[in-house]
Amino acid sequence: MHDNILEMKGIEKCFSQVKVLKDVDFLVKRGEVRALVGANGAGKSTLMKILGGVLIPNKGEIFLNGEKVNFHSPREAINCGVSIIYQELSLIPTMSIYENVYLNRERTNYGILQKKRMKSDYEKLAGELKFGIPANVKASSLNIANQQLVEIMKALSIDADIIVMDEPTTSLTESEKEKLYETIKSLKQRGKTIIYISHLLREIFQIADSITIMRDGEIVGNFRRNEITQMEVAGLVMNKSMAAVSADRERIRDLSGNPVVLKTENITKTGVLNNINLVLKKGEILGLAGLLGAGRTELCRTLCGDLAFESGRILLNGKECRFKLPSDAIRAGIGLIPEDRKNMGLILKHPVYNNSTIVCLKNLSKFGIVSKKKQYNYANRQVSRLNIKVSDIKNQAGTLSGGNQQKVVISKWFEGDLQIYVFDEPTKGIDVGAKEDIFRLIEMFAEGGASVIFVSSDLEEVLRISDRIMVMSKGRITKEFEKKNFDLQKITAFCMDISEEGDIYAG
Ligand SMILES: Nc1ncnc2c1ncn2[C@@H]1O[C@H](COP(=O)(O)OP(=O)(O)OP(=O)(O)O)[C@@H](O)[C@H]1O
Ligand SMILES: [Mg+2]
The missing domain is CATH 3.40.50.300 (P-loop containing nucleotide triphosphate hydrolases)
Structure with missing residues (x-):
C-alpha cells in the first residue's frame, strides 16, 4: 500500500x-x-x-x-x-436534517426511497456523536x-x-x-x-x-x-514574531463612577429568555458566557431589535425603548455585529465596498445621494485597517476567503458612532493577527466611551477582554463575575450548570 x-x-x-x-x-x-x-x-x-x-x-x-x-x-x-x-x-433549509445528511446519496431499494432506513441511520450516527436533535427537524430551525x-x-x-x-x-x-x-x-x-x-x-x-x-x-x-x-x-x-502581540488585558478599570447606559428589566420570551436583568455601564465591556442554546445570541438579538420579546423593559440612558427593527436600534445607538455572517451580515453578491458602508451610508451622503468616492474611501480605510485581503473593493464579497468576509462584516461598524456595540462571536474564523486587531478595536471603543457586549464560544477570549462576565444557562442569567474574580474553571462550571460552588470546589 x-x-x-x-x-x-x-x-x-x-x-x-x-x-x-x-x-x-x-x-x-x-x-x-x-x-x-x-x-x-x-x-x-x-x-x-x-x-x-x-x-x-x-x-x-x-x-x-x-x-x-x-x-x-x-x-x-x-x-x-x-x-x-x-x-x-x-x-438546504426547507429539508429535514436527516434528508440533508443523506442528500444526493438517498438510500433506495429498487428506486423506492427508504425513509425509515435513512432515519435510523441518522439516529445511529447522531447517537455516536451525542447529537440530540430529532431526524425530522427542519434545517432552517x-x-x-x-x-x-x-x-x-x-x-x-x-x-x-x-x-x-x-x-x-x-x-x-x-x-x-x-x-x-x-x-x-x-x-x-x-x-x-x-x-x-x-x-x-x-x-x-x-x-x-x-x-x-x-x-x-x-x-x-x-x-x-x-x-x-x-x-x-x-x-x-x-510572517513576524508573535512575542509582542497578545498581551493580556490585565488592568482592572474603575468604572464605578460611570453612568448606566443600558438596563433591562425582566425581559422574557417563553422558552428562550427568562427574566433577564442586566446593567451595562458607559465604557464597559461585558462578556456573556454560556453553552450553545444558553440564550446568548437571542439576548443580543433582543437588545438590538432583531427579536421580539413578550414582557419586560429595555431602558437606554434611562428611557424605555421598543425597537421593532435592527435599524431602529441603530438609530438609537445600539448595533449588533451578528454571529451568522452568511445570513445576517453580508450580501455575498454585492461588492465589498457596498457591504462595508451599509451601516454608515448616511454619513457618506449629501442631500440623500451617496457619494461613491466617500464609499470607496471608507472601504479602503477599513481594508487597510483590518488587513482585509481583497485585490479590489469592487469585487463581490462572496469571492473573499471566509475570514476576510468576517472582517468585512465587522468593518461596517467602525465609524458608525454607536453607543453600544453588541459583538456576537466576532473572532470566529479569524486568524491570530486579525483577532488581536479586533481586540484592540473593542478596547478602543471602550476607551472612547462606548460600551460593548461580547459573546464568544472561546471562554478564554471572554475572560481576556471583559470587565465583567455574566453566565447564561437555559435562557437565564445564572451568575455574574467581576474581573478580579475571573477564573476559567469556575466560569466553565457555571456555564455547564454544575451550579453550587461548594459542590465542585470544596476545599
Ligand atoms: N471564487 C473566487 N473568486 C475570486 N477569488 C477567490 C475566490 N475564492 C477564493 N478567492 C481568493 O483566493 C484567496 C485564497 O482564499 P481561500 O478561501 O483559499 O483562503 P483561506 O486560506 O481559506 O482563508 P480563511 O482562513 O479566511 O478561510 C483569497 O484571496 C480569496 O479572496
Ligand atoms: Mg477558508
Missing part, C-alpha cells in the same frame, strides 16, 4: 489572473491528523476545494493511494473516498452551531478514507468541541486520515499529528507536532 494516501503536486490556481495557489506540494500520510493553518486568504480552502472536485486547478496533479485522479465534480471526489466539510455551511454539527454528520456518513474539516469548530462551544475531538480520535483509530483547517492553535496542538503552514498561496513549512511551538506556528503564519 502506498505510504502517502494523498499527494497533491505542483498545484496552481488563479482567479481572474490572480494566482492564489503557487506550485503547492501537499503530501499526507495514511491515518494521520494533519492540521492546515495559515492567515485569512492564504489559500487553505481553495486547496481543499480542489481536492474535493469543487474547483479545477490550472496546473498540478493529485494522487490518491499513488493513483492519479482527475476530479471534475464533488461527486467524483466522494466516490473516491474524499469527504469535505466546507467552511460555508450548505444545508437550527442555529448555526447545530448546522455545523449536521455538516459534520453529513461528512462522516460518507464513510470516506480522507475527511477534510474546514474550520469545523468555529461556532461550537467548548463541550461540543470536545465531542468533535473525540470523534476525530475514534476516526483515526479506524484508520481514517483527517485534514483539519483551523485558526485555533490550542486545538491544533491538541489533536494534530503534524502541521502544514501556508502563506500567500504557498506552503512555508511542514512539521511534526513536537517539532514546533504554538508561538512559532503563529510567527510563521503571520
Whole structure:
C-alpha cells in the first residue's frame, strides 16, 4: 500500500489572473491528523476545494493511494473516498436534517426511497456523536452551531478514507468541541486520515499529528507536532514574531463612577429568555458566557431589535425603548455585529465596498445621494485597517476567503458612532493577527466611551477582554463575575450548570 494516501503536486490556481495557489506540494500520510493553518486568504480552502472536485486547478496533479485522479465534480471526489466539510455551511433549509445528511446519496431499494432506513441511520450516527436533535427537524430551525454539527454528520456518513474539516469548530462551544475531538480520535483509530483547517492553535496542538503552514498561496513549512511551538506556528503564519502581540488585558478599570447606559428589566420570551436583568455601564465591556442554546445570541438579538420579546423593559440612558427593527436600534445607538455572517451580515453578491458602508451610508451622503468616492474611501480605510485581503473593493464579497468576509462584516461598524456595540462571536474564523486587531478595536471603543457586549464560544477570549462576565444557562442569567474574580474553571462550571460552588470546589 502506498505510504502517502494523498499527494497533491505542483498545484496552481488563479482567479481572474490572480494566482492564489503557487506550485503547492501537499503530501499526507495514511491515518494521520494533519492540521492546515495559515492567515485569512492564504489559500487553505481553495486547496481543499480542489481536492474535493469543487474547483479545477490550472496546473498540478493529485494522487490518491499513488493513483492519479482527475476530479471534475464533488461527486467524483466522494466516490473516491474524499469527504469535505466546507467552511460555508450548505444545508438546504426547507429539508429535514436527516434528508440533508443523506442528500444526493438517498438510500433506495429498487428506486423506492427508504425513509425509515435513512432515519435510523441518522439516529445511529447522531447517537455516536451525542447529537440530540430529532431526524425530522427542519434545517432552517437550527442555529448555526447545530448546522455545523449536521455538516459534520453529513461528512462522516460518507464513510470516506480522507475527511477534510474546514474550520469545523468555529461556532461550537467548548463541550461540543470536545465531542468533535473525540470523534476525530475514534476516526483515526479506524484508520481514517483527517485534514483539519483551523485558526485555533490550542486545538491544533491538541489533536494534530503534524502541521502544514501556508502563506500567500504557498506552503512555508511542514512539521511534526513536537517539532514546533504554538508561538512559532503563529510567527510563521503571520510572517513576524508573535512575542509582542497578545498581551493580556490585565488592568482592572474603575468604572464605578460611570453612568448606566443600558438596563433591562425582566425581559422574557417563553422558552428562550427568562427574566433577564442586566446593567451595562458607559465604557464597559461585558462578556456573556454560556453553552450553545444558553440564550446568548437571542439576548443580543433582543437588545438590538432583531427579536421580539413578550414582557419586560429595555431602558437606554434611562428611557424605555421598543425597537421593532435592527435599524431602529441603530438609530438609537445600539448595533449588533451578528454571529451568522452568511445570513445576517453580508450580501455575498454585492461588492465589498457596498457591504462595508451599509451601516454608515448616511454619513457618506449629501442631500440623500451617496457619494461613491466617500464609499470607496471608507472601504479602503477599513481594508487597510483590518488587513482585509481583497485585490479590489469592487469585487463581490462572496469571492473573499471566509475570514476576510468576517472582517468585512465587522468593518461596517467602525465609524458608525454607536453607543453600544453588541459583538456576537466576532473572532470566529479569524486568524491570530486579525483577532488581536479586533481586540484592540473593542478596547478602543471602550476607551472612547462606548460600551460593548461580547459573546464568544472561546471562554478564554471572554475572560481576556471583559470587565465583567455574566453566565447564561437555559435562557437565564445564572451568575455574574467581576474581573478580579475571573477564573476559567469556575466560569466553565457555571456555564455547564454544575451550579453550587461548594459542590465542585470544596476545599
Ligand atoms: N471564487 C473566487 N473568486 C475570486 N477569488 C477567490 C475566490 N475564492 C477564493 N478567492 C481568493 O483566493 C484567496 C485564497 O482564499 P481561500 O478561501 O483559499 O483562503 P483561506 O486560506 O481559506 O482563508 P480563511 O482562513 O479566511 O478561510 C483569497 O484571496 C480569496 O479572496
Ligand atoms: Mg477558508
